[in-house]
Amino acid sequence: MKNIISASVQDRFWEKVVKGPAPGDCWLWTAAVADDGYGRFTLNVGGHTQAVRPHRFAFHLATGIPLGGFGPLMHDCDVPICVHYSDAAELTHLLEGTDRANMLDRLAKRRDKNGSDFRWRGLAREHFAARSRALRDEVRDYGWSRPERVRSLIAGVDPDAPTLF
């Protein structure tokens, strides 16, 4: 399947993404982050604007499956603003699925990715959004040029005060 997103819109999307230096690193969204902690990418569809979560858009671009045509996507890196989808199971950070038990099992087996140890889970919504925005701000302003800070923020640790925030 081929997606129907124009090259210019695809360019506009990828301009907002910073990819980590290693093949298995996160690809981080650097634009708008909503109060739910997930990014937002605005599309113009038939004269109407539509905001989509960037990781869903990345999956759509890679697979050609229509945006409304697939179920939940889970992040096995645990980072809500990551858009790293790959056909290669050892590289992808996004897993498609609706069977929660199955997904949790797969996630548990791969929880060492990023060493995040699920520190993003179970957070209050405002903390979840604050973490996403802190990570977004870092990669938007500095790219991946301060990798120790990026990795701290991915792991849910405040690099200026080594505590969970």
Ligand SMILES: [Zn+2]
């Ligand atoms: Zn990731």
